[in-house]
Amino acid sequence: MALFARTTFLLFTTHVGRIFVSRRALVCIALALLPALVAAAIAHFSRRIDAVEIVVYLGGIMLLQIVVPLLALIAGSAVVSEEIEDRTITYLFSRPIPRASLLFGRWLATVMFLGTILAAATALLLLAASTSKVASDPLDAALVRALFEAVLMGATVYSALFAVAGILFKSPILVGLGYTFAVEGFLANLPGGNQSLTIQYYLRSWMLERGGRAWKVDGLELDKPEAVAGVLITLGMVLAVALAFGAWRITKREFVLTS
Amino acid sequence: MSAVFVAHELGRWYGPVVGLNDLSVSVPGGVFGLLGPNGAGKSTMLKLIAGEIRPSRGTIEVLGHQPFANREYFRQLGFCPQQDALYGDMSALDLVSFLTRLHGFSAVESRRRAASALERVKLTDSMHRRTREYSKGMRQRVKIAQAIAHDPKFLVVDEPLTGLDPVARRDMIALFGELGRAGVHVLISSHVLHEVESLTEEILLLHRGRLLAQGKVHEVRALLSRHPRKVEMRARESRRLARALLALPEVSSVAVAPDGLSLSLETRDVESFFTHLPEIALAERAGIESFESTDAGLEAVFDYLIG
Numbered sequence: 001m002a003l004f005a006r007t008t009f010l011l012f013t014t015h016v017g018r019i020f021v022s023r024r025a026l027v028c029i030a031l032a033l034l035p036a037l038v039a040a041a042i043a044h045f046s047r048r049i050d051a052v053e054i055v056v057y058l059g060g061i062m063l064l065q066i067v068v069p070l071l072a073l074i075a076g077s078a079v080v081s082e083e084i085e086d087r088t089i090t091y092l093f094s095r096p097i098p099r100a101s102l103l104f105g106r107w108l109a110t111v112m113f114l115g116t117i118l119a120a121a122t123a124l125l126l127l128a129a130s131t132s133k134v135a136s137d138p139l140d141a142a143l144v145r146a147l148f149e150a151v152l153m154g155a156t157v158y159s160a161l162f163a164v165a166g167i168l169f170k171s172p173i174l175v176g177l178g179y180t181f182a183v184e185g186f187l188a189n190l191p192g193g194n195q196s197l198t199i200q201y202y203l204r205s206w207m208l209e210r211g212g213r214a215w216k217v218d219g220l221e222l223d224k225p226e227a228v229a230g231v232l233i234t235l236g237m238v239l240a241v242a243l244a245f246g247a248w249r250i251t252k253r254e255f256v257l258t259s
Numbered sequence: 260m261s262a263v264f265v266a267h268e269l270g271r272w273y274g275p276v277v278g279l280n281d282l283s284v285s286v287p288g289g290v291f292g293l294l295g296p297n298g299a300g301k302s303t304m305l306k307l308i309a310g311e312i313r314p315s316r317g318t319i320e321v322l323g324h325q326p327f328a329n330r331e332y333f334r335q336l337g338f339c340p341q342q343d344a345l346y347g348d349m350s351a352l353d354l355v356s357f358l359t360r361l362h363g364f365s366a367v368e369s370r371r372r373a374a375s376a377l378e379r380v381k382l383t384d385s386m387h388r389r390t391r392e393y394s395k396g397m398r399q400r401v402k403i404a405q406a407i408a409h410d411p412k413f414l415v416v417d418e419p420l421t422g423l424d425p426v427a428r429r430d431m432i433a434l435f436g437e438l439g440r441a442g443v444h445v446l447i448s449s450h451v452l453h454e455v456e457s458l459t460e461e462i463l464l465l466h467r468g469r470l471l472a473q474g475k476v477h478e479v480r481a482l483l484s485r486h487p488r489k490v491e492m493r494a495r496e497s498r499r500l501a502r503a504l505l506a507l508p509e510v511s512s513v514a515v516a517p518d519g520l521s522l523s524l525e526t527r528d529v530e531s532f533f534t535h536l537p538e539i540a541l542a543e544r545a546g547i548e549s550f551e552s553t554d555a556g557l558e559a560v561f562d563y564l565i566g
Binding site (some may be wrong): 003007010014018021023084087088090091092093094095096097098099249254256257 | 306338362
C-alpha cells in the first residue's frame with residue numbers, strides 16, 4: 001500500500017506539471033471559457049435576461065451538460081491512452097510499480113487540472129452574468145455554491161469514466177462522444193425513470209436540492225430529484241466502481257505496441 | 260552459471276498471426292545477441308522477456324521469474340525498447356530521474372544516478388534540453404541511459420545502435436562490453452549480424468518465429484560463407500570473363516545477359532571467389548565496371564538455412 005501511495009503521488013506530481021502546459025490544456029481552456037463569453041455577451045446586449053437566468057441556463061445547461069462532460073472527455077480519456085498512443089507506457093510498465101498507480105496518479109492530476117480550470121470558468125461565468133443591467137434578485141450563495149459543487153463533482157466522475165474508457169477502448173474519444181451525447185445528452189432529457197441512469201440526473205438533482213428554487217426552470221427540472229445523500233452515495237459508488245474496474249483492467253491487460 | 264533465461268515450448272500469437280512458435284531455449288547469461296531478419300519474432304521475444312505480454316503457450320522464466328507484470332523481476336531489469344518514443348516535453352535529466360525514482364530511489368539519488376547514466380552515454384552537455392529537440396541518435400542514448408540508471412542485473416536492448424553515428428556506435432559497443440564485464444547480463448537484439456558480432460560471440464538466431472540456431476557468431480559466419488551467393492557484374496568483355504570464371508570450382512553457374520555487358524553468377528564460396536576475381540579480371544582484360552552481391556542480407560541467409 002505504501003508503494004502504491006508513493007508511486008501514485010510521484011506520477012501525480014510529474015503529470016500535473018506537464019498537463020497544465022500541454023496542447024490539450026489549451027483546447028480545454030478555450031472550451032471552458034465559452035459559457036463565460038456567451039454570458040458576457042448576453043449580459044451586455046440583452047434587455048430581458050437577468051443575471052440569475054444567465055447563470056441558471058448557461059451554468060446548468062451549457063456548462064454542466066456540455067462543457068463539463070466534453071472537458072472531462074478530452075482530459076480524462078488521455079489519462080492512460082496518451083501513454084499507450086505515445087508508446088511511453090513501456091517505460092512505466094517495465095518498472096517495479098503497481099500498474100494501477102498510473103491510472104490513479106494521472107487521473108488525480110487530471111482532476112486537479114479540470115477542477116482548476118472549471119472553477120475559474122464558473123467564477124468567470126458568474127462574474128460575467130453579474131454585469132447584466134436587467135434588474136433581478138441577487139445571485140444567492142446557495143445557487144452559486146451548488147453550481148460550483150455540481151461542476152466539480154461532474155468533472156471528477158466523468159473524468160474517471162473516460163479514463164477507464166481509455167484503458168478499455170482503442171478510440172476512447174469516439175466512445176466518450178457517443179456516451180456524452182447518446183446517453184447523457186439524450187437519456188437525461190427524456191422524462192421518466194431512465195434519467196436516473198445518467199450522471200446528469202444526479203448533478204441536476206444536486207443543484208435542485210442544494211441550490212434553491214432558481215434551478216427549477218424548463219430544461220433543468222426533474223420529475224423526481226434524488227436526495228442529497230442519494231446523489232453522494234450514487235456518484236461515490238459510480239466513481240469507486242469505475243476506478244476499481246479500471247485498476248483491475250490495467251493490471252491484467254497487455255499493452256501490445258507496434259513500432 | 261545458472262541460466263538467465265529459459266523458455267520451454269514458448270509460443271505467442273496475435274490472433275491468426277504467429278509471433279513466436281514452439282521455442283525452447285536456455286541462455287546461460289553474459290552478453291548475447293538475438294538475431295534475425297525483420298519479422299523473425301525478435302520483438303515478440305523481447306516483449307515476453309520484458310514482461311509486456313504473456314505467452315500464448317509454453318513457459319518463460321527470466322532470472323527465475325515469470326516476467327509479465329512481475330515487480331520483483333522489474334527491479335532487476337533494464338529495458339531499452341525499439342520504439343523512438345520519449346516524453347518530449349521533459350529534459351533528458353528529468354526524464355531519466357523520474358523513471359529512476361520509480362525504482363524506489365530518493366529524488367536526490369535518482370538525479371545523481373540519472374546524471375551519471377547520461378554521462379555514460381555522453382549526453383551530459385545536452386541533458387537539460389527537452390528531448391523533443393534531440394536527434395534520433397541522442398534519443399536513442401537517452402533510452403539506453405534510462406535502462407541502466409538503476410544498475411539492472413539484466414539489460415535488454417532492442418536495436419540499440421539504430422540511428423547512432425559511428426562514434427556513438429563505438430561508444431555504445433564499449434558501454435555494453437563494460438556492463439558485461441561488470442557482471443550485467445545483456446541481451447541485444449538486432450537484424451544486422453556485424454553489429455551483434457562487434458558486441459558478443461554468443462547469439463540466438465530467430466527466423467519466422469522459430470529458433471534457428473544458438474551458438475557462436477563464427478559458426479554462423481561459416482554458414483554464411485557456404486551459402487550460395489549471387490553476384491551481378493557489368494564488364495566490357497563479359498563473355499570472355501564468364502568463360503574464365505566458370506572454370507573456378509566455387510562458381511556453379513554463369514549467365515550473360517543479351518546486352519553482352521551484364522552477367523550474373525552463383526558461387527558456393529563467396530570469399531574464395533572474391534579472392535580470385537581480380538586476378539582473372541586482369542588476365543582476361545575484362546574491364547569490370549561494377550559488381551555486387553545481391554543476396555548477402557541476413558534474410559537470404561536465413562532462407563538458405565531453413566532450406
